[in-house]
Amino acid sequence: MPGTDGPAVIRSTLRQQIADALRDEVLAGRLEPGQEFTVKEIAEQYGVSATPVREALVNLTAQGLLDADQHRGFHVHEHTLDDYRSMLEARGLIADGIFRDLMAQGDARAANARAANAPTGDATAPRDNTEALFAVRRRGEEAARAACAGDLTVLIGYDLRFWRELSALFGNAYLSDFLHRLRVKSWVCAVTHLRRWSDINGGDLRGLLWSRHTELVDALVRKDPEAAHGIVREYNAHSLSLIERLAAA
Structure with a gap:
């Protein structure tokens, strides 16, 4: 029946909105590691019932951003430097697989197009990743601009x-989703030290943040996986060195 799924869909949407809002609070540093809160407090803060809030908090707990305190509530998970090192290692492994597959996809599509003698620009020809990568590059330009300006948020x-x-x-949607969650967690870990x-230092993060997003895309457009691997390795080394230095300070 058309109306049977309405409340469930609305509740699911509300749950996700609350989870996204709380995740952003953690990323912004407004919810700090170890900070405690209850379902009731969050429900009152957002003016909603307890059920979607509880579901959102359980969701964030499953993602490793929160910890549940039995009979008391929840608190923001406190990540260690060892956690951060492990996240960077996992990120690097996934990125290697992504770039390898992107290169293989491009080569396979080009071979299929040649075999079919499909003309360039034909709507039926296999689509190359280059166009999609240029769209991603625009996000990279904005990220690089924010990094150079020291605008962390x-x-x-x-x-x-x-x-x-x-x-x-x-x-691979599962791998993409896993990488996204891993990157969120690594930012949560890093943002504490950066904030x-x-x-x-008066809010000045200029010169500290990695900003080679567009170089990475350019390497992929050139189908140069070695250059892409090198840029990501440098990114991870830069991130680890920065957080270790800030943690020590």
């Missing part, structure tokens, strides 16, 4: 969109 938003759209080209540094 804008950078995180565009960086997550950049990697989500790039990984979507991989064609503290920003507070100490």
Whole structure:
């Protein structure tokens, strides 16, 4: 019946909206590691019932962003430097697989087009990733601009969109979703140190944040996986060195 799924869909949407809002609060540093809260407090804050809030908090707990305190509520998960190192290692492995597949897809499509003698621009010809990569590049431009300006909030938003759209080209929705969640967690871990540094130094993060997003896309457009691997390795090394340095400080 047309109306039977309405309430469930609305509740699911509300649950996701609350989960997204709380995730953004953690990324912005307004919910800090170890900070405690209850379902009732969050429900009152957003003016909603307890059910979608509880579902949202359980969802975020499953993603590793929150921890449940039995009979008390929830608190923001506290990540360690070892956690961050492991996240970067996992991110690197997934990125290697994505780039390898992107190159293979491009080569296979080109071979199929040649075999079919499909003219360039023909709507029936196999679609190359180049056009899609240029669309991703625009996200990279915004991310790089925010990084150079030291605007952490804008950078995180565009960086997550950049990697989500790039990984979507991989064609494996499960892997893309896993990488997105992993990148969210790594940003949550990093943002604590970056926000503290920003507070100490008058909010200036210029010169600290990685900004080679467009170079990565350009390497993929050139079908140069070695250059892409090198850029990602440099990214991970830069990120780890930065967070270790800020943590020590």
